[in-house]
Amino acid sequence: MNIFKRLFKIGQSETNSAIDKMEDPINMTEQGIRDLRDNLKEGLESLAQVKALAIRAKNDLEELTSKAEDYQQKAILILQKAKTGNLDSNEADRLAKEALIKKEETNKQASNSQLEAEKLNTSVTQLEHNVDEIKNNINKWENELKTLKARVKVSKATKNLNKQMAEIDNSSTVAMLERMKDKVNQEEALAEAYGDMAKSSKSIDDELNNAIDFTENNADNDLAKLKEQLGLNNKDI
Template identity: 60%
Template structure:
């Protein structure tokens, strides 16, 4: 069948196609499977029709054989009646002859119907063999299609990964690392600057506190000196 030759060509094309062109064989295989299913439907319809004709021809053959036997019996009865004197031999011969003519026609019809039955049965065998072949190929190609689609998915994933890896070369990697180092250095410098600002603010406050504490200490010394001049000491205060 042409469809099988075409499917073989599809398989051959699939085997010889480049990996990045697997989409085309998939579509061709899917179309081939659709065509096979159409052929299967047509073959099933043809098989049903041929079987119906076989049934009719077999029934006709049986009917014509029965008719032939019936006319054979009638011719014999006519001759027996003439032999028994129930009718003239002339009439018996004439009617028996007509019966035999009809019998011969029925026999020929039965033989023709039998030939048709034989022919139809042969066609049925061929159709059933074709249907079985189509079913077998359908199953085979559907499994092949599943495998092909899986291969395409794996190939696409691998291709995309390799493409990404190929786009990252050593120079771009080094450049990217240098940029990262520069950015980190800027961030570190910025953090150190903020730390210096914070330390400067704290130093000013410390100087203010130190100055205040120095002033208070000087005042304490002056007070002690003044008390000494007035004769006020710790013993006096205790009294």
């Protein structure tokens, strides 16, 4: 897995160099993740192929082991037939010997298949380790990318805010506030003027109604007083 460590170090070196050159490290990190995903794809394909070979070697081993046992059983059956007189003893010895030779050859093939299967299983284990390491690196880089994007966003916002604060002119700000105050005073005076105009446009009846609280009780009292002044009362009516 040293090659992936070297790739990771190269990626780190390039990222640091980009930062020093004021380049965008986010793009380089994203490219590094894409490269790792390509490596992961190749690694998974290789793993699948080697696993297939390992499975085939295992099946071959089981088949050869079964075949060797079959030759052993055939030799035994031949010798048993010779013992019972169903087969010539010399012919039985020849056939049994041939069966045992086949058995030995098959056992050698089985041994070779077993060694091949062990090598393939070792390769499978190594490839699985490599694939897991690539996956871990991808997850690590993706998390670092999220953090980096967040930091860039915060730093840009902070920079813009600080820039705006630095560009603020105190004297111009005070002048702007004074203009705003003048504008508000002008609007308030204009509102008051419209209010006076609205009052002057009211009818005399409106003014009388506003000046006098004209309720039913007051009208009765005023009527009684007026009758008294005129010398009128209920007895005279």
